[in-house]
Amino acid sequence: MKTLVIVSHPDxxxxxxxxxxxxxxxxxxxxTYHHLETTYPDENINRQAEQALLVAHDRIIFQFPLYWYSxxxxxxxxxxxxxxxxxxxxxxxxxLVGKELGLVLTVGIAEQxxxxxxxxxxxxxxxxxxxxxxxxxxxxxFLAPFAIHQFQYMTEREQQALLIRYQQYMTLPDLxxxxxxxxxxxxxxxxxxxxxxxxxxxxxxxxxxxxxEMRLHLNYGGR
Amino acid sequence: MKTLVIVSHPDxxxxxxxxxxxxxxxxxxxxTYHHLETTYPDENINRQAEQALLVAHDRIIFQFPLYWYSxxxxxxxxxxxxxxxxxxxxxxxxxLVGKELGLVLTVGIAEQxxxxxxxxxxxxxxxxxxxxxxxxxxxxxFLAPFAIHQFQYMTEREQQALLIRYQQYMTLPDLxxxxxxxxxxxxxxxxxxxxxxxxxxxxxxxxxxxxxEMRLHLNYGGR
Numbered sequence: 001m002k003t004l005v006i007v008s009h010p011d012x013x014x015x016x017x018x019x020x021x022x023x024x025x026x027x028x029x030x031x032t033y034h035h036l037e038t039t040y041p042d043e044n045i046n047r048q049a050e051q052a053l054l055v056a057h058d059r060i061i062f063q064f065p066l067y068w069y070s071x072x073x074x075x076x077x078x079x080x081x082x083x084x085x086x087x088x089x090x091x092x093x094x095x096l097v098g099k100e101l102g103l104v105l106t107v108g109i110a111e112q113x114x115x116x117x118x119x120x121x122x123x124x125x126x127x128x129x130x131x132x133x134x135x136x137x138x139x140x141x142f143l144a145p146f147a148i149h150q151f152q153y154m155t156e157r158e159q160q161a162l163l164i165r166y167q168q169y170m171t172l173p174d175l176x177x178x179x180x181x182x183x184x185x186x187x188x189x190x191x192x193x194x195x196x197x198x199x200x201x202x203x204x205x206x207x208x209x210x211x212x213e214m215r216l217h218l219n220y221g222g223r
Numbered sequence: 224m225k226t227l228v229i230v231s232h233p234d235x236x237x238x239x240x241x242x243x244x245x246x247x248x249x250x251x252x253x254x255t256y257h258h259l260e261t262t263y264p265d266e267n268i269n270r271q272a273e274q275a276l277l278v279a280h281d282r283i284i285f286q287f288p289l290y291w292y293s294x295x296x297x298x299x300x301x302x303x304x305x306x307x308x309x310x311x312x313x314x315x316x317x318x319l320v321g322k323e324l325g326l327v328l329t330v331g332i333a334e335q336x337x338x339x340x341x342x343x344x345x346x347x348x349x350x351x352x353x354x355x356x357x358x359x360x361x362x363x364x365f366l367a368p369f370a371i372h373q374f375q376y377m378t379e380r381e382q383q384a385l386l387i388r389y390q391q392y393m394t395l396p397d398l399x400x401x402x403x404x405x406x407x408x409x410x411x412x413x414x415x416x417x418x419x420x421x422x423x424x425x426x427x428x429x430x431x432x433x434x435x436e437m438r439l440h441l442n443y444g445g446r
Contacts, residue, residue, distance in 0.1 A: 043266075067303045069353035073296035080290045121359045122352055129349045130292035136344045 001173045004057035005104075007035040008064040008075035017106045017151035021063065024163045031170060032057065036074045043074060050082040055095055060140070061170070062131070063104040066147075069127045079134065088138040097139035102169060103131055104146045111149045143175065161202045177210055224396045227280035228327075230258040231287040231298035240329045240374035244286065247386045254393060255280065259297045266297060273305040278318055283363070284393070285354070286327040289370075292350045302357065311361040320362035325392060326354055327369045334372045366398065384425045400433055 005025065012018045012035055025031055034053065040046075054060060064071045086092045105124070113119040114127070124147055135142035146169045148162065168180050184203055188195060228248065235241045235258055248254055257276065263269075277283060287294045309315045328347070336342040337350070351368055358365035369392045371385065391403050407426055411418060 068299070068306065069356045070293060070299060072303065073300040076291070076293060076299050077296040080295065083291065120356060122356050126349070126352045127356060129345055129352060133292045133343060133345050133350060 001059060001171070002030045002032070002057040003059040003061060003170050004032045004034060004053055005061045005063055005170065006075070006078070007033065008037065008062070008072045008078070009035070010037060010072055010074075012037065015065070015106075017065075017148060018063075020151070020159065020163075021104070021166060024166050026167055026171060028171070036078055037072075040074070043077065045078055045081050047082055047084070050078065051084075051087055051095065054082070054099075057099070059100040059102060059143075059170075060096075061102045061104055065106045065108075066127075069122075070130070083134070083138060094139070099140050100143055101131070101135040101140040102143035102146065103128060104166070104169065105148065106151055107147055107149045109149065111147070143169075157198055157202050160199045161206055164199070164203055165206075177207070177214075181207060224282060224394070225253045225255070225280040226282040226284060226393050227255045227257060227276055228284045228286055228393065229298070229301070230256065231260065231285070231295045231301070232258070233260060233295055233297075235260065238288070238329075240288075240371060241286075243374070243382065243386075244327065244389060247389050249390055249394060251394070259301055260295075263297070266300065268301055268304050270305055270307070273301065274307075274310055274318065277305070277322075280322070282323040282325060282366075282393075283319075284325045284327055288329045288331075289350075292345075293353070306357070306361065317362070322363050323366055324354070324358040324363040325366035325369065326351060327389070327392065328371065329374055330370055330372045332372070334370070366392075380421055380425055383422045384429055387422070387426055388429075400430070400437075404430060 007018065007022075009015055009018050012022075022033065025033055032053065036045075062071065062075060064075055070076070083089075083096075084093075087095050107124075109120065114122065114124050116122070124145060128145055131145075132142045134140075146166065151159075151162075154162065164184070168175065168183055172179055172183055188200070230241065230245075232238055232241050235245075245256065248256055255276065259268075285294065285298060287298055293299070306312075306319075307316075310318050330347075332343065337345065337347050339345070347368060347370055354368075355365045357363075369389065374382075374385075377385065387407070391398065391406055395402055395406055411423070
């Protein structure tokens with residue numbers, strides 16, 4: 001599986017979270033990092049080159065800071081100019097069918113603000129519907145978004161857990177819980193030396209939390 | 224009431240619908256037409272001038288073609304650069320509180336596509352949540368969006384009815400049905416000669432339709 005990470009950030013060098021994510025990307029022929037503002041300082045997007053990139057990858061990630069509930073303007077320009085009729089939709093527009101669309105968002109505000117009655121009033125699942133609609137229109141499978149809230153307040157342990165989840169989002173064909181557990185076991189077996197026990201514990205705690213949440217939902221469902 | 228119409232369209236001269244809307248705007252000191260791509264061909268937005276414009280108006284309209292379920296990139300850039308902390312939100316950021324935010328959208332696809340199970344899968348009310356969230360964040364009242372579907376297929380009579388509804392959206396402090404009826408009666412009395420009977424009939428039919436719909440909802444509600 002080949003993953004294309006399309007990053008849009010007006011000041012990617014000055015962003016701690018974007019630098020952390022860039023360094024977290026596994027070095028692999030299967031992952032292409034593509035920062036739009038660096039590639040196109042004059043904002044003249046090369047449609048043909050962009051469409052060729054899309055065709056050559058299976059999982060497409062839009063990675064950006066959530067400004068006013070959407071992407072920076074250059075990614076929007078990219079959408080308008082690259083996802084053309086006859087390529088992405090309409091007659092003959094089948095180039096993206098069956099691929100995956102994922103979002104990696106850095107968000108300055110805490111997660112609990114994004115709900116009815118919270119400061120932001122709307123959930124990310126509502127605010128990101130325009131991207132879900134893009135996936136629908138071009139025949140892509142929309143992945144559950146990967147939202148990173150308040151990176152600047154994360155402890156080192158939280159950052160390590162983030163790194164692992166981010167690598168999984170980039171590389172795992174199957175993002176289900178059991179697939180992620182298997183991936184982690186394989187990583188442990190292959191590179192036991194490069195992990196610290198803290199990290200291992202964090203990941204296991206993370207998994208435990210997810211399992212607990214699932215149990216909770218099952219209980220609610222059974223009432 | 225002063226209305227600011229912020230238009231974003233990469234080729235406003237070549238757009239029949241945008242030209243129609245521009246010509247439909249009542250000539251009035253209370254209405255400011257502001258096309259971003261004309262004002263800023265180099266995309267260097269003058270934050271201070273834009274913020275002064277916002278302060279000087281009561282109803283702010285974003286008028287744009289719906290591309291990929293959102294605005295053209297320059298309006299997004301405008302949002303990111305003009306709606307700053309300390310002006311629009313955060314400590315001291317009260318400049319927009321109590322104003323209104325409206326959207327005028329030209330949409331290439333028919334209205335019935337925008338629903339669950341329709342070709343676009345999502346309703347405009349869902350796709351436009353990011354704008355509703357902007358209004359929420361800055362303390363503005365979000366007006367029901369004014370969506371113009373498939374302008375190119377409209378008959379002349381439909382265009383005339385559109386013109387009247389558009390003028391109301393721009394000028395009427397109260398957009399309720401009864402306020403719009405009163406507005407229309409006043410227009411008829413003041414400028415009876417400039418209306419043709421066709422237009423009058425269209426508007427009355429329009430109103431009748433709305434009343435019928437309301438009756439329907441009332442009936443459903445009573446079941």
